[in-house]
Amino acid sequence: MKLRQFGNTDLLVSEVGFGAWAIGGGAMVGETAIGWGEADDQTSKKAIFEALDRGINFFDTADIYGLGHSEELLGETLKDRPDVIIASKAGNVARDGKFGTNYSREHILEACEASLKRLKRETIDYYQLHTARLTHLQNGECIEAMQLLRQQGKIRYWGLSLNTYEPYPEAEYMLEKELGHGFQLVLNMINQKALPLLPRAADAGYGIIARMPLQFGLLTGKFDKGAEFPENDHRSKRLTTEVVDAYNESMDEVWTLCDKYNLSKTELAMSFILSHSEVSTVIPGIRTAAQAKKNTGGIIKLQEEDLQMIKKADLDFLMEKIIQQG
Numbered sequence: 001m002k003l004r005q006f007g008n009t010d011l012l013v014s015e016v017g018f019g020a021w022a023i024g025g026g027a028m029v030g031e032t033a034i035g036w037g038e039a040d041d042q043t044s045k046k047a048i049f050e051a052l053d054r055g056i057n058f059f060d061t062a063d064i065y066g067l068g069h070s071e072e073l074l075g076e077t078l079k080d081r082p083d084v085i086i087a088s089k090a091g092n093v094a095r096d097g098k099f100g101t102n103y104s105r106e107h108i109l110e111a112c113e114a115s116l117k118r119l120k121r122e123t124i125d126y127y128q129l130h131t132a133r134l135t136h137l138q139n140g141e142c143i144e145a146m147q148l149l150r151q152q153g154k155i156r157y158w159g160l161s162l163n164t165y166e167p168y169p170e171a172e173y174m175l176e177k178e179l180g181h182g183f184q185l186v187l188n189m190i191n192q193k194a195l196p197l198l199p200r201a202a203d204a205g206y207g208i209i210a211r212m213p214l215q216f217g218l219l220t221g222k223f224d225k226g227a228e229f230p231e232n233d234h235r236s237k238r239l240t241t242e243v244v245d246a247y248n249e250s251m252d253e254v255w256t257l258c259d260k261y262n263l264s265k266t267e268l269a270m271s272f273i274l275s276h277s278e279v280s281t282v283i284p285g286i287r288t289a290a291q292a293k294k295n296t297g298g299i300i301k302l303q304e305e306d307l308q309m310i311k312k313a314d315l316d317f318l319m320e321k322i323i324q325q326g
Helices: 041-053 065-077 105-119 134-139 141-151 169-177 197-203 241-250 252-261 265-274 289-294 304-312 316-325
Strands: 003-005 012-014 058-060 085-090 092-095 098-101 124-130 155-161 182-186 207-211 281-283
Touching: 041 065, 041 289, 058 281, 065 105, 085 105, 105 124, 105 141, 124 141, 124 182, 134 141, 134 169, 141 155, 155 169, 155 207, 169 182, 169 197, 182 197, 197 207, 241 316, 252 265, 252 304, 265 281
Parallel strands: 058 085, 085 124, 124 155, 155 182, 182 207, 207 281
Antiparallel strands: 003 012, 092 098
């Protein structure tokens, strides 16, 4: 496993990290699924140990994943591994059966204390504001909280996990004010909206975490004949028949590269992201030991002409269908 520098920090992170949303389990907030269906803790632990064996040293979670269970599971499993780098997030909340946000100074400070307890750590290596909006940043309370937590030694570095499909005024604000140390953003062969931000952020010394590399599993190819998910899996509302049909209509040209490079669809999708040197780490969701193996193998640097072909592929139709589903 190759290591990459996380921006201007002293963190050396594995180029493939462990996205720990799914191991939180099938949490619900009212009637809204915020997880990936049920997860077996023993299976999740085996996935974590396999990831370590494969050289993964970067684990990304959030206090909302499984309503804290993802952090608890990582804390229990990695309590004897101080060398492992853990990133978490705060700002999304579930109260009285409703999903909401809270970026107040008081909440961020309290959320960090709770996360430290669940993670069984004295310090969080990289702490993120979980999809905070520009108004929250301009208010200043959440930034003040992050800076205070760093002064207190409860976090080493901090940054912002950006929203999924929108332009990034929040990133512009952070860059202009020289705030924080990194961004987490969506980047995959379908959703390439963040590409223009990569060189600017990297040149300014920000680490970059790429999430959703497989677009909720769509880019693995395993749902190309339709998909069904339980109600407590958020994909039941996102990977609809309409989206899968649009995927089938849009990706044929891109998948010809699998034959050229002798790669699986997953390997091509991961290689596309990591062919951009500005990316510090990519965090596929990992639920099983088999997925830990699959998501860390066969990664290569694609030729520039093929990167350009993927970037120019007509995927707007597919992207529009995905955005419509939320």
